[in-house]
Amino acid sequence: MNTNPDETRLALWLDDELTGTDLTEMDAWASTRPEQIAAREELRAFRRMMATSLPTSEEPPYPEFFLSRVKQGIRDLQAAGAATKPVAMVSFWKSWVMPIAACAGMVLAFGIGKRSNESTGPFTVLPSVSPVVYTPEEGVNAEWFASSGAGANVIVLEGVAAIPDSTDFSETVYVPTARESDRTATRETEARDSAQQ
Numbered sequence: 001m002n003t004n005p006d007e008t009r010l011a012l013w014l015d016d017e018l019t020g021t022d023l024t025e026m027d028a029w030a031s032t033r034p035e036q037i038a039a040r041e042e043l044r045a046f047r048r049m050m051a052t053s054l055p056t057s058e059e060p061p062y063p064e065f066f067l068s069r070v071k072q073g074i075r076d077l078q079a080a081g082a083a084t085k086p087v088a089m090v091s092f093w094k095s096w097v098m099p100i101a102a103c104a105g106m107v108l109a110f111g112i113g114k115r116s117n118e119s120t121g122p123f124t125v126l127p128s129v130s131p132v133v134y135t136p137e138e139g140v141n142a143e144w145f146a147s148s149g150a151g152a153n154v155i156v157l158e159g160v161a162a163i164p165d166s167t168d169f170s171e172t173v174y175v176p177t178a179r180e181s182d183r184t185a186t187r188e189t190e191a192r193d194s195a196q197q
């Protein structure tokens with residue numbers, strides 16, 4: 001045999017499952033490969049060791065109890081199979097009565113909602129509520145108003161110490177420069193700006 005055998009045929013040969021011409025062809029192929037013969041002998045030695053270590057058969061503990069439980073399970077299955085089929089009224093309930101009951105319930109809920117809305121009026125007017133600014137510190141009052149001159153909302157805090165004029169906010173405030181504010185520039189604009197510098 002000049003070609004290598006496929007995996008299935010090689011596995012059958014290693015497990016001593018080949019007979020006839022297949023066995024003679026595989027023996028001829030393996031005669032030039034000592035590693036395959038060694039693998040086959042190793043598998044044979046493993047099977048012999050397992051055969052001496054494990055019993056051929058073992059009875060389950062308490063066989064009478066085991067068999068009685070199996071027989072009871074068979075009887076239960078047979079009894080469940082012999083049970084009568086459900087009455088056809090169940091399918092009638094699902095196909096006709098349930099959709100009608102659902103529609104009636106929706107109409108009833110709609111009617112109740114419509115009547116309750118008519119008794120209180122179409123809209124409920126709530127008293128106007130002025131917004132409240134929450135301050136986590138006790139004793140601090142906050143008021144806000146929109147300043148049209150500044151174009152912003154202003155918050156006035158009462159009960160907080162004044163911030164000194166010498167405080168430098170430049171490290172905590174971000175003011176974009178003209179270059180940073182225009183981030184939609186194209187490559188041509190960037191090349192022109194770098195040439196101008």
